[in-house]
Amino acid sequence: MTWRASISYFNFMAFRHSQVSVVADSVNISGQSNAIQFKVPECRLSDDLGLLFENQKFSDVTLSVSGREFQAHKAILAARSPVFAAMFEHEMEERKHNRVEITDIDHEVLREMLRFIYTGKATNLEKMADDLLAAADKYALERLKVMCEEALCTNLSIENAADILILADLHSADQLKAQSIDFINTHATDVMETAGWKSMIQSHPHLIAEAFRALATQQIPPIGPPRKRVKQS
């Protein structure tokens, strides 16, 4: 006898990273239920495009950086980055010559950014989150940018807090900026002693002012309405 389950509805369970990714239990027309297990292969979109990035087949544009080159695909770069889209869709040098010269991004950082463009994933964040944040900001890759912000936030320290705040401000990384200010204010006594903080007073006084505003707002006791707002109905 075939084993029959008593479940009377579809039950799709997707286990990522497992071979068997979908389990369906269905009822047959006689009212009995069959346990039907289909082994649906995992979605390979990201993997397939990762291989395409590696093997460069049918590439139609060259990205040149520090004397090294990447062969890439205009369609994919433009589909993923509005900056590449503008570059290839308008009458720019890059469109005419199918070549993009990049001078302000390191070769390894560009490789990581391109891998993200093709696959949606970034695997070496911990090593180059600061440079990658700059690259992601330049090419308007919002998801990659926040992934870098998150990686940088987990490595916030007394020593680097001022530099991270400057970096976040420079690249409009709002979430990292808020976390850096919060970190600085939580460890104010220690951070104020660092070279980074002392340098920032001269180079980025508006950030000192922002940190001050945040600290002052935290410390002033509530006046008038309670701070925990009641939702308007």
Added chain:
Amino acid sequence: MTWRASISYFNFMAFRHSQVSVVADSVNISGQSNAIQFKVPECRLSDDLGLLFENQKFSDVTLSVSGREFQAHKAILAARSPVFAAMFEHEMEERKHNRVEITDIDHEVLREMLRFIYTGKATNLEKMADDLLAAADKYALERLKVMCEEALCTNLSIENAADILILADLHSADQLKAQSIDFINTHATDVMETAGWKSMIQSHPHLIAEAFRALATQQIPPIGPPRKRVKQS
């Protein structure tokens, strides 16, 4: 005061289909823990490529079917289907003329197959699972094929069971074939009365034999070694 959690490890929770997709709780260096919530934008790889399929920018190949045309990208077709890869990588007509003539797939079915190639998703399975199974088999899209098998299996009925078995056999859809045989044997008395079954006796006698073998194996009581095999060590 900033709210602080007491959780002492990273806790990444990805909620698909929600705006806020990652929540990280991290410990700072002083041993206090900060509740850090980063709003990481969802991965848009599938959506971005879906838009690329719609807007056809930088396409380099034309797929022609029943007088209608699709503009597509060799790189993506080849990255996703080994059949397209062979077509574009070797000295075939399609490579020389950047044009593929398709005569055996309906226009709407081809559109659905191409959307799967670009996005990894298929949204109209219930309407065209049979034709799409044939197309997926032709272009070696294994995941799409099993998705079609699953959709067809949920619609198995007394009336269509014989036809579905023939279809599954024709396209080497092994999981659907096993389920069709199981369904036929569970409803043998009714299925044997259908036109489909009677026609199959003439047209595909080997499938009748396969169904018979499955039924016989189920019904014969175990002789000799137990049916639940013990693994050889």
